[in-house]
Amino acid sequence: METHEQLKRKINDLEEEVKLYKRFIEHIPFPFSYVDHEIGKMLKKENDISTPIVERIEKNERQKPILQWKMDLQKDYPFEQVEQFLAPIFDLVSHHIVFVDADGIITLCNLQAANDVGVNRDEIIGKHIRELLNIPDEQIMTLKTLRTKQPLYNCEVLDRYYGIINTRILYNEDGSIKRVISMFQSLNQMKEAEKLAIAGRIAAGIAHEIRNPLTTVRGYLQFLKEQLPEHIVTLIEQLLIPELDRANDIITDFLNIAKPNEMKVEWIGINEFIQNDLDLLLRSEALLHNVELSYDLDEKLQHHGVYIDKNQLMQVFINLLRNAIEAKTGKSLNVHIQTALHNNLVQIYVRDNGPGIPPTIIHHIFDPFFSTKQTGTGLGLSLSRKIIELHKGSMRVQSEFGRGTCFIIELPIYLKK
Known part of the structure; x- marks a missing residue:
């Protein structure tokens, strides 16, 4: 049998526990609703009201509880934490993704951007975007969006990175810029691929048109050595055949660029x-x-x-x-x-x-x-x-x-x- 003091302590503990839950809900920065059909109650929190509202609903023991978040990531959640959540996802993207604040300071930079530019991703966070790109400010399209407050759509960039950039703007509630988001698609690899494709076609032509005649000429020179004067033989062995071999090596190297040998990794x-x-x-x-x-x-x-x-x-x-x-x-x-x-x-x-x-x-x-x-x-x-x-x-x-x-x-x- 519990004493009066024990019951009083239990009631006090329960009151403090309810107060804790209530304060916790008050500090949740976004609206939500929770419906518990078994006990016939609904708990909800609206945007501009810190105190949660409890309402009675019809009981239904077979209906599962329903929790609904009404979260606006820009308004109801610290954006720095949104960036922390997005960073490992953006690291899987093969394009460059960079977030900057209203002062041009980098708040997010994915691995692809850091690797291609040759910087340490963790060290570049918190620095100005010019320190990432190392080109004049007037050539940085992200800063252009900051200046003009106009996003860019598939804008072709012709600086040393060469590619297509898109920018978007996130605003604070007062209309000031919270972030400029930039995504850059590098076309340098495409340029290299085009060069190698051309090289491949040239290599195939070279291999067909030149290698066979070189082999024929080299064979005849070897055959004729025994029938020619010594000074001609010296010329063949020390100059002509080595030069033919060098030309053949050039063709082989070029073919390796166009169609490399099978790798044994x-x-x-x-x-x-x-x-x-x-x-x-x-x-x-x-x-x-x-x-x-x-x-x-x-x-x-x-x-x-x-x-x-x-x-x-x-x-x-x-x-x-x-x-x-x-x-x-x-x-x-x-x-x-x-x-x-x-x-x-x-x-x-x-x-x-x-x-x-x-x-x-x-x-x-x-x-x-x-x-x-x-x-x-x-x-x-x-x-x-x-x-x-x-x-x-x-x-x-x-x-x-x-x-x-x-x-x-x-x-x-x-x-x-």
Whole structure:
């Protein structure tokens, strides 16, 4: 049998519990309704009324309770939390999505935008959009929308990113701008795809029209060597046949760009690959040309790797090292390879202290047949980037003329199963 004091405490606890529920409902920032047919009551909260309303309804024990939210994400919910909710969803989108506030400060930036521009997504939040794009303010369409308060619809952008941008404006209740939302569809990859499609058609024609005659000429030269004077034989062996072989190699490389060989992908630990397989291969080349090799491998990648064709990835690094060697001037050459975990990607930096690339030609170095070397084919970098892209990665270059070059390779990263 409960005492009077115990009953009083229970009643007090129940009153405080009801008061807690009531205060909690008062602090819910959006309207809702809850109907409980079993007890015959409806609880609802309206927009401009903080105190909830309780109304009687007809009982119906077979009817399930009904809860309805009447939430306006712009008015009833802190927009910063809406952005936190949307961020991982937008990370799955292949276009660039950026939110800025009324001052042009970035409040949301999806991974695709951060990766393509080459920044750390977490570090760019809270900074002005010009720090993301690194182009003049008058060329930034998001800022144009802020200035004019006019959204853009499928506007073609012709700056260095090249693509189609759409912007939309979210307003506060007082009419001021809360956010400008920008979505950018990059067309650079389409341009590259068009180039490679043309390259493929040219390659097929070259293979058909030139390779067979080269093989025929080379065969006859080999056959005629025994019937010709010694000085002609020397000319054939040291000049004509090597030049025919070089022309055949050019055709082979070009065909690999247009129609690469089948890949044999496997999971490889990226740091292990660089320390063991790659170092062994590059070290001999470096010793031969008096190049100093150094490494800085991110420990966070110790249990991470990539799915890739190991031989093709090695070919990429060989091409980059040979490029650096062929471009070096009188001073000693240092090549530094660094890895980093960045936005769910592995970044591999290949830096050298060579002469750098002039700004007038840096945008063309991945074009097939573009070369500044007298004996170069201009296919090494084009083929290297094609290999990386086939592995769902990207490759870009940064260079300061006279102060060295850095190639940045990004590949999707996976934990070892």
